[in-house]
Amino acid sequence: MFGLLFFILFTPGVSEFICTSSDLEMSYTFCDSTAHSFMFNLTPCSTRNKPVWKAALTWIPRSDIHFLKIVFNVWFDGAKALLWKELLCSGADDEYSLCGTLKGETLESAFDIKGSRLEFPKGNYSIVVQGFSDDSENNMLICLNVTMIVK
Numbered sequence: 001m002f003g004l005l006f007f008i009l010f011t012p013g014v015s016e017f018i019c020t021s022s023d024l025e026m027s028y029t030f031c032d033s034t035a036h037s038f039m040f041n042l043t044p045c046s047t048r049n050k051p052v053w054k055a056a057l058t059w060i061p062r063s064d065i066h067f068l069k070i071v072f073n074v075w076f077d078g079a080k081a082l083l084w085k086e087l088l089c090s091g092a093d094d095e096y097s098l099c100g101t102l103k104g105e106t107l108e109s110a111f112d113i114k115g116s117r118l119e120f121p122k123g124n125y126s127i128v129v130q131g132f133s134d135d136s137e138n139n140m141l142i143c144l145n146v147t148m149i150v151k
Contacts, residue, residue, distance in 0.1 A: 015147070019045030023151050031128070031143030034062075038142070042113075047120045047150055053113040058106065063141050065101040066091045067133055075126040087135075120150045 018026035019042050026045070030036055037060035042053050068089040074082040089099035101107045125148040131141040 018042050018146075021045040023047055025149040025151070026146065028144045028146045031130075031145055032140075036060075036062075036142070055111050055113055057109045057111075059142075060106055061101060061103060061141060063133055063139075064103050065089055065098055065107075065133070065141070067135070068099065068141070069132045069135060069137065071128075071130045071132065071137065073128040073130075076121070077123045081125075120148075122150050124149055 015027045015029050018028060018040055020026070021044075024045050024047050026042065028040070030038075037058075039056075039058040041056050044053070066089060068087075070086045070088055072082065072084040072086075073080070074084075088094075088096050091099075094100070096109075098107050098109055125146075127144075127146040127148060129142075129144045129146060130137075131143070133139040133141050
């Protein structure tokens with residue numbers, strides 16, 4: 001049995017689609033000017049019936065992941081709507097499989113995002129997702145500018 005390993009080196013500033021459907025469009029660009037080995041997708045591509053989304057991530061990080069803090073800044077139709085921070089990896093008793101990934105290793109992860117906890121009014125969302133390798137948020141591992149349009 002042969003496996004196919006698929007990496008996409010994204011050009012900075014070029015928008016990549018996460019998904020598109022009759023009620024939802026999602027795409028992203030990177031915040032920095034460096035190409036990344038990164039792929040993210042989401043199914044189903046819908047906000048109807050409060051779905052549980054299946055997310056798939058493939059990433060080759062440029063640094064070891066012993067500590068990882070994720071910061072989400074969300075704007076809805078131009079107004080700040082949410083700031084959320086989550087510590088995913090602390091270096092001790094980490095529960096996520098991405099913790100401990102070394103620089104240059106391929107990280108592949110699949111996980112659920114429970115849409116039933118989220119209500120998305122129709123409109124335009126701008127989401128900045130940042131990953132930091134320190135608690136002071138000085139050492140950024142990755143940064144995505146996500147555009148979400150709920151129709």
